Amino acid sequence: MIKVGVFGAQGRMGSEVVKAVEGAADTELVAGVDTAEEREAVRGADVVVDFTHPDAVMDNLRWLIENRVHAVVGTTGFDDARLARVRELLAANPGANVLIAPNFGIAAVLMMSFAAKAAPYFESAEIIELHHPNKADAPSGTASRTAELVAAARERAGSAPMPDATTAEVPGARGAEVAGVRVHALRITGMIAHQEVVFGTHGETLRIRHDSMNRESFMPGVLLGVRRVADLPDRLTLGLEPLLGLD
Numbered sequence: 001m002i003k004v005g006v007f008g009a010q011g012r013m014g015s016e017v018v019k020a021v022e023g024a025a026d027t028e029l030v031a032g033v034d035t036a037e038e039r040e041a042v043r044g045a046d047v048v049v050d051f052t053h054p055d056a057v058m059d060n061l062r063w064l065i066e067n068r069v070h071a072v073v074g075t076t077g078f079d080d081a082r083l084a085r086v087r088e089l090l091a092a093n094p095g096a097n098v099l100i101a102p103n104f105g106i107a108a109v110l111m112m113s114f115a116a117k118a119a120p121y122f123e124s125a126e127i128i129e130l131h132h133p134n135k136a137d138a139p140s141g142t143a144s145r146t147a148e149l150v151a152a153a154r155e156r157a158g159s160a161p162m163p164d165a166t167t168a169e170v171p172g173a174r175g176a177e178v179a180g181v182r183v184h185a186l187r188i189t190g191m192i193a194h195q196e197v198v199f200g201t202h203g204e205t206l207r208i209r210h211d212s213m214n215r216e217s218f219m220p221g222v223l224l225g226v227r228r229v230a231d232l233p234d235r236l237t238l239g240l241e242p243l244l245g246l247d
């Protein structure tokens, strides 16, 4: 049995993780912790899953690493500076591995992988992400990661800069730029998590779209992370790709 704790247990994702952990044959819930509850409640857990808030996750991670508890992190908001800090904490404290994935949906991971594969073949690439209006961060972690993957694939291929004649712009009309790729964030009641990567070249376009229809859709990926995190070859693993044989 893998003993699992959940940070953010009352939230949209955390409550789903609690159900998934309780429902799986090889995992056992030690405790679910939300704000104002003591992290100590998860002591004894082999792995803690964190779906909290970008403002809370770094402190949670520090606690987990210092207490040698493996961490599976879905919370977004990781930039280079935060990742460097996680590496520093890992170097100073033996014992725990960390898996951080901006998206635990298997189809979402495939969508990012297909987008990276397509990127060198098109002049233009932009990303539209659509989420529920309660989301705290924009653009989404998934969109940022997709932009980075697309940019890296274009750079490896020696792609020319994307054509764009815009000289007059209402601020924001062309979206945000992440690693040189335009990202447009929509917040729409009734939606969960969706993304379209739009590619174009002369006379042809390609749109790669992913839709999460509910939060249960993330659970196979989360459980895969819970089962594998202790044995991953690197102390810090970014994205679910290596666990799916995709990198």
Ligand SMILES: NC(=O)C1=CN([C@@H]2O[C@H](COP(=O)(O)OP(=O)(O)OC[C@H]3O[C@@H](n4cnc5c(N)ncnc54)[C@H](O)[C@@H]3O)[C@@H](O)[C@H]2O)C=CC1
Pocket (backbone or CB within 6 Å): 007, 008, 009, 010, 011, 012, 013, 014, 033, 034, 035, 036, 051, 052, 053, 054, 056, 060, 073, 074, 075, 076, 077, 101, 102, 103, 104, 105, 137, 141, 218
């Ligand atoms: N990687 C992935 O596949 C996915 C990632 N996410 C990300 O997960 C995060 C949470 O999303 P939701 O569940 O929709 O948010 P939510 O707001 O529904 O849930 C967050 C929960 O964390 C709690 N919380 C905040 N600080 C805490 C702390 N220090 N300790 C314990 N609990 C704390 C809140 O009270 C709340 O109950 C966001 O960053 C979101 O982008 C969401 C869906 C999928």
Ligand SMILES: O=C(O)C1=N[C@H](C(=O)O)C[C@H](O)C1
Pocket (backbone or CB within 6 Å): 076, 102, 103, 104, 131, 135, 136, 139, 140, 141, 142, 143, 192, 193, 194
């Ligand atoms: O907040 C959400 O809901 C989601 N967050 C993650 C992100 O920012 O990419 C994953 C998914 O898009 C749902």
